[in-house]
Amino acid sequence: MEMESERQMEGWETPKRVECRIPAVLPCPPPPKKKSPAGAYGKRRAPPKNGYFHPPDLEAFFALAPRREASCA
Template structure:
């Protein structure tokens, strides 16, 4: 046991600054939001071809007249 104790006497935790764990730095602040007023204040021109015109659904689903059976 004496030999082992003698070997362990020389071991120490390094205390030099380059051996230390670096200090924790605070996180940077979050990015700033863009001004919302600039986005909402701009008006867009209407589309060149006009807005979407849905098809006439009444004509699309209208029942075709019944054909009389030839007898």
């Protein structure tokens, strides 16, 4: 009984029960495994039937527009 009164006089105490304790630190999981590059680069595609790129007619693209005369009014 004397111990109880001493504890009450001292103030608050940290709980010591197992369910109140901070759990032990668990080890980190392993890093993710690298994906195999064979899946991404293993197959080659056939070239397109119409070719890769067909540029527009460059002569028509750079054709000069007719000049307009400045009007002096």
